[in-house]
Amino acid sequence: MKLTDKPLAATAALRDSIKKTPVMWALALLSLAPPFLTGSRYYQDIMALTLLWAGLSCAWNLYSGYSRRVSIGHAAFLGIGAYTSTLLYLKLGVSPWLGMLAGSAVSALAALLIGGLTLRLKGAFFVLSTIAFAKIMEVAAVTSKGLTGGSQGLTIHYDPSLANMIFASKSSYAALCWLYMMLCLLLCLWLERSRTGLLLTASGENQEAAESLGIHASAVMLAAFVLSAALTSMGGSIYAQYYLFMEPTSLMGLSSSVNFILLAITGGMGTAFGPVLGSMLLTPLSNLLRGGLTRVSGLHGFVLGLALLAVLIFKPDGILPQLRGFAAARLGRGGKRDA
Amino acid sequence: MLEIINLTKRFGGLEALSGLNATVEEGELLGLIGPNGSGKTTLFNCVSGVLPPTEGRIRFMGEDVTGRKPWETARRGIARSYQIVRPFANMTVLENVMAGAFCRESRYSEAQKAAEGILETLGLSEKAPLLAKSLNLGERKKLEIGKALATKPRLLLLDEVMAGLNPSEVAEMAEIVRGLNRGGITVVMIEHIMEAITSLCERLIALNFGKLIKEGPTRQVIRDPSVAEAYFGKGN
Numbered sequence: 001m002k003l004t005d006k007p008l009a010a011t012a013a014l015r016d017s018i019k020k021t022p023v024m025w026a027l028a029l030l031s032l033a034p035p036f037l038t039g040s041r042y043y044q045d046i047m048a049l050t051l052l053w054a055g056l057s058c059a060w061n062l063y064s065g066y067s068r069r070v071s072i073g074h075a076a077f078l079g080i081g082a083y084t085s086t087l088l089y090l091k092l093g094v095s096p097w098l099g100m101l102a103g104s105a106v107s108a109l110a111a112l113l114i115g116g117l118t119l120r121l122k123g124a125f126f127v128l129s130t131i132a133f134a135k136i137m138e139v140a141a142v143t144s145k146g147l148t149g150g151s152q153g154l155t156i157h158y159d160p161s162l163a164n165m166i167f168a169s170k171s172s173y174a175a176l177c178w179l180y181m182m183l184c185l186l187l188c189l190w191l192e193r194s195r196t197g198l199l200l201t202a203s204g205e206n207q208e209a210a211e212s213l214g215i216h217a218s219a220v221m222l223a224a225f226v227l228s229a230a231l232t233s234m235g236g237s238i239y240a241q242y243y244l245f246m247e248p249t250s251l252m253g254l255s256s257s258v259n260f261i262l263l264a265i266t267g268g269m270g271t272a273f274g275p276v277l278g279s280m281l282l283t284p285l286s287n288l289l290r291g292g293l294t295r296v297s298g299l300h301g302f303v304l305g306l307a308l309l310a311v312l313i314f315k316p317d318g319i320l321p322q323l324r325g326f327a328a329a330r331l332g333r334g335g336k337r338d339a
Numbered sequence: 340m341l342e343i344i345n346l347t348k349r350f351g352g353l354e355a356l357s358g359l360n361a362t363v364e365e366g367e368l369l370g371l372i373g374p375n376g377s378g379k380t381t382l383f384n385c386v387s388g389v390l391p392p393t394e395g396r397i398r399f400m401g402e403d404v405t406g407r408k409p410w411e412t413a414r415r416g417i418a419r420s421y422q423i424v425r426p427f428a429n430m431t432v433l434e435n436v437m438a439g440a441f442c443r444e445s446r447y448s449e450a451q452k453a454a455e456g457i458l459e460t461l462g463l464s465e466k467a468p469l470l471a472k473s474l475n476l477g478e479r480k481k482l483e484i485g486k487a488l489a490t491k492p493r494l495l496l497l498d499e500v501m502a503g504l505n506p507s508e509v510a511e512m513a514e515i516v517r518g519l520n521r522g523g524i525t526v527v528m529i530e531h532i533m534e535a536i537t538s539l540c541e542r543l544i545a546l547n548f549g550k551l552i553k554e555g556p557t558r559q560v561i562r563d564p565s566v567a568e569a570y571f572g573k574g575n
Contacts, residue, residue: 195441206427209425211408213439213486
């Protein structure tokens, strides 16, 4: 049986993906609309953050999801992106659009150095090294008061214009975040159907076996890590322009790093749409709980924690693979199942 | 085609290979035998670049490949299978073989085509879309060979591909190996199943304690008293 006779050129791959996952494609494309349909800035804010974190988690997924090597340090690249574009803007008047690219370059370089040292580590040792890296970046930002403002943070003055990447309406921010999410998502979709993606997954599964097949596993993994860092960094610049304020701990702290992972794991890591689905479920939930459960301090975190625990215990592969399995089962059994 | 010159590999105080000399001729199907711990797998590891040798040289097709990394030796045409199979468990069977095919093909569709061809010759076509972890041992062993084959090797090192298989699977695997050799691939196989060795290999190399104790035509080597002694001890 031939799986496909057609060469998988980019357009053919795209068509193939739309055919296989039409619901997720519709969800991703239509997620641009809601911020323009509501006038509430509260809900627009939640939607923009949902899209931004969907993109960030996709960027994380690009390396950690496909190689199954979990980085708990991606907040470092978020921070590098935010601080680079902001410092260039505040000190030199460089447009954040260019600053975003500069931040990506700095993050890519940092990833090259750090990845070169740590990607050879296996299992928990790699994970710990990524935590250490993010912590170092956080402490560096706290202590370099002259440059970063330390724990008091940096404020970008509100001066809306396209060139400044500062917008008066939250829906414009949401559109920017949507574009960012689509960029990250499309890269993941491309990776899934590319030589690099296949070699990355093989290298992550068993490095020694991959190398015996002629795969320069460490180079493949380093390339994906660098790309993932550069993409995350772009999200960091958008993050900075959205909040117009940054402070090391909320940006680069452990809870920020963990958020990348939670969204991806909940939706399904190593699947292109997993982080998108994860963010669409968790980011609004987290924000709505924070807004709604105000009577007992910390209650929203507790409820969110329970929800995550439930996913990890009952659906450890994430929700998306489960939905797929469910859809396949329904189709396979001629819709005999009810629920 | 392959020359092993004075090869030594030490792990701390243990000498797994000591001053081994051997050659493999192009086109032959060579058996590598010896009791457990005699250095057979270590030899494979050194040739394929998984372990750097402590001393000595390895020449392949006239080129010195001593200490080359595994992906470099694979690209030069040395492929191997592992005794304990190492499928990429969460990838499909087809993707597993494609991972090897990318050694020669950079285009996705070409690699896919090559992989499909290999699965067909191994009788694994129907398993192509399944995850590798769903295969049984016999199929995993075949997949292991399929991945190695996809790199289009000139020299194939097979490490106990028949261990753990039932008699009919052994016969099938022997046919596969014979077919590959007739197709022009030089094969060196480590094997404990004597029936398979005597029916497949014309020449054997016997190792014990990291040293070559006997080499020559298959019948001659397995009847040699020193080989029997290596396996069973003195007095048998």
